[in-house]
Amino acid sequence: MVDGRVLLDGGAPLLPHMHRMGLDPGDIAVVFITHFHGDHTLGLPPFVLHRVFVDRRPLTFVGPAGIEDYLEKLWEVSWGPDWKRVMRPQFKVRYLTARPSGSAAGVKYETVKLDHGTMGSNGYRIHMNGKVVAYSGDTEPTAPLDKLVNRADVAIVEATGPGDVFSHMSWENAAKLRKRHPSTRFLFNHVYSGSTTGAVKDMQVIEV
Template sequence: MNGRLLLDGGAPLLPHMQRVGVDPGAIDAVFLTHFHGDHTLGLPTFVLHRVFVDDRPLTFVGPEGVEERLEALWDVSWGPDWKRVMRPKFKVTYQTATPMGSAAGFDYETIRLDHGSSGSNGYRIKVNGRLLAYSGDTEATAPLDALVEGADVAIVEATGPGDVFSHMSWESAADLKRRHPKTRFMFNHLYSGTLEDAATDLQVIEV
């Protein structure tokens, strides 16, 4: 058992963790693919928990600028008390993702994916001997195939049907799955409706 991972942190993260019985204090590392609001705005309350309720150490892994971007978010969220009262209690490590790296005992590989003008970090993470691929937001371009290649489980976005700006279409998601038949896919980030292998909200799976 490596520990516990959180992959991105959209809102409302904290109440959802409580609801599925995941202890917010037991997360060892958070991997961020990019800084868009739907992937980060659940983090301020999670961080509040890690300051006042459970102060075990926490590592954030993310693209270039991870420390500046997140500290700015905590600052906007909590005002002057962030730096004065909260930051000194927060046992945090920020790590800019490297092509191959390790964070809080998790070995990972980073693959840059296409996503609008910011791009996105896809991660291949070794979890209890299995290989987990996580895309965050991505277009259906070649780096995504490299991300999921040989993975036991792939959590990949599939935003909607047809042509979706800077995201995966359901059709591309189905094609991707056909090209990697040995990988178990879970699709998320759906804006409405559903497709085969779509994850449902608050779903718990055994791997």
């Protein structure tokens, strides 16, 4: 979550985490989806429930081609026939296929196509308050990732684990990436194995 109004993917148990951290789920104006893997999207249904019944401010999703189909199917799987009959008519949503550069809900962004699995991942460069936040979602450590983080103020990049991490980035490659971009502050996430000293704990909010 960036600046209280931009959400980058929605994998974790998003809604309870937001409540526990004192963040208002209704403040989110735009959600950027990198790719359609469950660890990046399956936290969204309870969040959308909140946006249908509790806070009906407009919401925009930006994502790869097929974003509307994928998410509407996800909402329908989550609530069966009640989605279309009861909930969908009350949901103020827009779905936008990410363009190379554009603006969504007043937030300027650029998209960089990254290498990950069969469908790839949309990396985003989000412009906020005169700064650039780069976000990878999942990616292999290939050339487009360098393009994504180049001269960004903050880069949120996955670093899945030590050694061989199929279709993802290893800690070793994460360290090399950081060395190649010394002026960028890196926040590594998506850690699935191993542990490091000084790592941010779950549910910790940090100012950058």
